[in-house]
Amino acid sequence: MKKTTSNSIKRNLITALSLMMTATMLASCGSGYDGSESRKSGSYNNERTTAENYRYNNVTAGDTDGTANIGGGYNTEEYNHLTENGYKLVSDEPLSTFSTDVDTASYTNVRRMINDGWEVDPDAVRTEEFINYFKYDYEKPAEGAVSINTELSDCPWNSEAKLMLVGLQAREAKVKDVPTNLVFLIDVSGSMEDEDKLPLVQQAFSMLAENLGADDRVSIVTYAGSDSVVLEGESGDNSEEIVSALNSLSAGGSTAGAAGITTAYKLAEEYFIEGGNNRVILATDGDLNVGLSSEEELTDLISQKRDSGVYLSVLGFGSGNYKDNRLEALADNGNGNYAYIDSVDEAKRVLVTEMSGTLFTVAKDAKVQIEFNPENVSAYRLVGYENRLLNDEDFEDDTKDAGDIGSGQQVTVLYEIVPNNGNEKSLKYQDNESKAETNELSGEMLTVSVRYKDPEASESKLIDKSVMCSDYTEAVSQNFAKACSAAEFAMVLRKSDYASGLTAQGVVDYMEQNNVDNSELFELIYKYMQNGTGSEASYW
Structure with missing residues (x-):
């Protein structure tokens, strides 16, 4: 594997991070951080772009044009470049605001790459989707749609920082009593003829169909060179x-996805069920090439459909020409969720086992805002969620679109935290100086606030929870250890500048030390190491 940074750059990055942090106290909130500016993420020091390196490194014998020959085709997969979140000084940015994300496509897509023996494109790795693929044992909401769970301990990949877990748990709706109006929007263009594409789509939707009832309605729209209504209101x-x-259905022709989207939403609106679950489920490899096909054009189109009351689920299939960037944009801008289907088992998980979460929204436009107390926190780093960041003022703006959370779904978030003993105050803590003087607030490390709307509402609800310095615990729960393991493996795959020295074997060691019950992740990491890409030498 080609090195992503030189050894000197790596040393400089590590040195910069070390200088930024000072030693912390375990029993209290710790000693100060005297860095003058937040650390920025490093960039790959290559002449080729990340995507070009990925295609170049996956070339098979005999190929010389920088694209991989895969089953007679070529690797033209597309991923948006992500720059990892860096450290923020609390004195400069006491608020951290982002949209929730329940997508899991990144994890299963990368799993496909590893199982097929491919080198993993770092930009295909979205850390939050690795974390959120797995289930956690969170407390259910006593009232409302969402509960907030937190845990504070040491950061396993950075001995000079703490790590905070925030876990949101959505209520489980009684979905059997809710009628469903579904439109299966299926790409049947020529690029979908492979076994891991249209044939797998047919199996996936067949499993879903067998779990519907008399009050539900199903329509099927296909698109290739043009769109076609195959089934209407069945x-x-x-x-x-x-x-x-x-x-x-059979595959053939070019791909006019925009026409299919328009027809699918028209049918969904025609058979719209008041008080029901109205949703378009798109199944495609994302390789659109007729009509509106760019990421920006598709985003504009789907944004216009967002207020129709029809939700969107995007299911990605296939390899070689997969367009992750377009599918994520569709889901993010269409009140939707996004999963990648790499097997029949995954199709069953998404559309049968976890059908209620995939298809039934209980909290829409869900946003998270963390306010850090500058008395006790000097700097922080949000792990993942790079393309979900919001402006601080967006948190209270109910017109701002954000992520949706389905029935029983969870959102898990990790923050690296550098403790501090400073005396600065701001916002909540600044506005309560008298309380701070009596130590009512001085023990607070941060406050987690969440806003969300009920599915039919236009005004948001607010819930919050404070995290105290005294909440720190050295012993960690299975929730904490499982989330850390997923995050660590994602950072290994991303060649993260914020986990230097971390290896795949190191992740396995951490999981074994903490008795993490996650055979799925264990097996994937071992497969990654067996592929010959799991040694530290191959990262740098």
Whole structure:
């Protein structure tokens, strides 16, 4: 593997991070951080772009044009470049604001790469989607749609920082009583003919169809060179008719996705069920090449449909020409969620086992804002969520679109925290100087605030929870250790500047030391190491 930074750059990055931090206290909030500016993420020191390196390194024997020959095709996969979040000084930026994210596509897409023996494109790795792929044991909300869970301990990949876990748990809705209006929007263009594309789509939707009832409605729209309505408003209890229509599909032609999206939303609105679950489910490899096809054009199109009351689920399939950037943009801007289907088992997980979370929204436009107390926190770093960041003022703006959380779903967030013993105050803490003097606030490390709307509402609800310095614990829960393991492996794959020296074997060691119950992740890491890309030497 080609080195992403030189050894000297690596040493400089590590030195910069070390200078930025000072030793911390374990029992209290720790000693100060005297860095004058926040640390910025490093960039890859290559002449080629990340995507070009990925295609170059996945070239098979005989290929010389910088694209990989995969099953007779070429690797033209596309991923948006992500620059990791850096450290922020609390004195400069006491608020951290972002949209929630329940997508898991990044994890399963990268799993496909590893299982197929490919080198992993760092830009395909979104750390939060690795963390959120796994389930955690959070307390359910006593009231409202969402509960806030927190845990504070040591950061396993950075001995000079603490790590805070924030876990949001959505309520479980009684979805059996809610009628569903679904439109299956299926890409049947020529690029979908491979076994891991249209044939897998047909199996996935067939499993979903067999779990619907008489009050549900299903329509099927396909698109290739043009769009076509295959099935319209069929009763959910007629699964044989739905499955037969699915099995009749074949792939061929170009890809006019925008026309299909327009037709699918028109059908969803025609069969709209008041008080029901109205949703378009798009299944594609994202390789659109007719009509509106750029990421910006598709974003504009789907944003216009957002206020129709119809939600969007995006399911990605296939390899070689996969366009992750376009599919993520569609889901993010269409009140939707995004999953990648790499197997029949994953299709069953998303569309059957976790169907209620995938299809039924209980909290829409959900946002998180953390306010750090400058008396006790000097700097922080949000792990992941790079493309979910919001302006601080967006938190109270109910017109600002944000992520949706489905029935029973979870959102897990990790923050690296550099403790401090300073005396600066701001915002909540500044406005309560008299309380601070009596130590009512001086023990607070931060406050977690969450805003969300009920599915039919236009005004948001606010919940919050304070985290105290005394909440620190050396012993960690399974929730904490499992989330850390997923984050660590993602950082290894991303070649993170913020986890220098961390290796795949190091992640395994951490999991074993903490008895992490996660055979899925264990097996994937071992497969990664067996591929010959798991040694530290291959990272730098």
